[in-house]
Amino acid sequence: MKTPSVVGRSPWTGPRGHPDALVGLRAGPGGTARTRGSAPPMRVLVLLLASALAAPAATFYLTIAGLGGEPDYVQRFKMWADDIDGSLKKAGGDSSVTTLIAPQLAQIRTHFAELARQAKPADSLVVMLIGHGTWDGHDYKFNIPGPDLTATELAALLDRVPAQRQLVVNMTSSSGGSIEQLRRANRIVIAATRTGSEKNATNFARYFAEALREPAADTDKNESVSALEAFRYAQTKTTEFFDTQKRLATEHSVIEDTGKGLGERTATADNGEGKLAAAFTVVRLGANAAAARDPGKRPLLDKKEQLEQNIEKLKFEKAAMPAQEYKRQLTQLLLELARTQEALEKP
Numbered sequence: 001m002k003t004p005s006v007v008g009r010s011p012w013t014g015p016r017g018h019p020d021a022l023v024g025l026r027a028g029p030g031g032t033a034r035t036r037g038s039a040p041p042m043r044v045l046v047l048l049l050a051s052a053l054a055a056p057a058a059t060f061y062l063t064i065a066g067l068g069g070e071p072d073y074v075q076r077f078k079m080w081a082d083d084i085d086g087s088l089k090k091a092g093g094d095s096s097v098t099t100l101i102a103p104q105l106a107q108i109r110t111h112f113a114e115l116a117r118q119a120k121p122a123d124s125l126v127v128m129l130i131g132h133g134t135w136d137g138h139d140y141k142f143n144i145p146g147p148d149l150t151a152t153e154l155a156a157l158l159d160r161v162p163a164q165r166q167l168v169v170n171m172t173s174s175s176g177g178s179i180e181q182l183r184r185a186n187r188i189v190i191a192a193t194r195t196g197s198e199k200n201a202t203n204f205a206r207y208f209a210e211a212l213r214e215p216a217a218d219t220d221k222n223e224s225v226s227a228l229e230a231f232r233y234a235q236t237k238t239t240e241f242f243d244t245q246k247r248l249a250t251e252h253s254v255i256e257d258t259g260k261g262l263g264e265r266t267a268t269a270d271n272g273e274g275k276l277a278a279a280f281t282v283v284r285l286g287a288n289a290a291a292a293r294d295p296g297k298r299p300l301l302d303k304k305e306q307l308e309q310n311i312e313k314l315k316f317e318k319a320a321m322p323a324q325e326y327k328r329q330l331t332q333l334l335l336e337l338a339r340t341q342e343a344l345e346k347p
Contacts, residue, residue: 066133077131083209091283112157135178158184167188175196179191186259190208190256252265269316314333
């Protein structure tokens with residue numbers, strides 16, 4: 001078992017080059033972006049104040065590689081887990097990164113008990129499972145040495161961790177069978193398979209690990225990879241793998257972050273999936289990772305990430321509000337984001 005390493009912070013972000021960005025915004029005298037129009041609505045002022053005063057929060061990462069059985073799978077599962085571990089440890093900040101290779105159930109329980117003691121409500125938790133899974137039509141089991149970890153017990157362990165924002169990435173065979181037990185409000189669940197009946201060994205973990213170090217996964221180019229971006233990248237790459245091999249796909253990854261569904265292949269505002277995942281950064285890249293390691297820039301990075309999170313949430317609420325109200329709120333958030341980004345980029 002690897003000892004925890006302090007390496008990252010709670011990264012909740014949205015796009016830097018936001019698709020709804022207003023054309024023609026320019027910095028006024030002194031480098032501050034300005035616009036004409038009415039004063040910002042109260043809701044936006046509250047959001048901006050909250051982002052400015054938000055207390056630092058930590059992210060706890062736990063990656064578990066399960067029982068391989070055959071030598072090829074043993075090597076493969078460890079390699080993917082180590083790949084994720086390395087990416088997280090390069091991300092910067094203050095969070096705890098722990099990777100367990102073929103642990104027994106007692107070790108998993110012990111680590112979750114420690115997480116329950118350490119984590120605060122404002123913190124985030126990311127749990128990633130790599131390996132083989134089974135489903136008997138009622139409960140999912142993650143294969144580890146000795147008694148397996150069931151989805152029912154995993155859900156109970158997660159529920160005891162105070163961190164209110166949680167991401168579970170189950171990348172095993174039959175992982176779709178775990179969604180019903182794992183789903184909760186404020187918890188994102190990603191599964192490598194659509195149902196528990198997709199029982200073949202999966203390739204999704206390979207590409208999810210790749211997404212955490214591959215700039216191409218950062219589709220909005222904000223130097224962070226969100227849970228939704230990593231999911232889409234791994235899903236696309238997995239599909240390409242089967243197409244290239246001219247094989248029938250035996251895994252169909254899904255995402256669930258509404259707390260009530262069984263997972264969707266595509267996350268959109270229409271089906272409600274993806275709202276939390278789009279605002280949950282799994283790993284920082286480039287300048288964001290560097291800023292996370294710089295105590296002088298950390299407060300600005302935190303503010304930037306909170307503003308981007310608010311923009312992502314606003315996008316999902318767009319259809320339910322008047323167009324002018326959406327535009328006013330988006331304008332104010334983008335202006336404040338521009339000011340924050342400008343300050344962050346100063347030497």
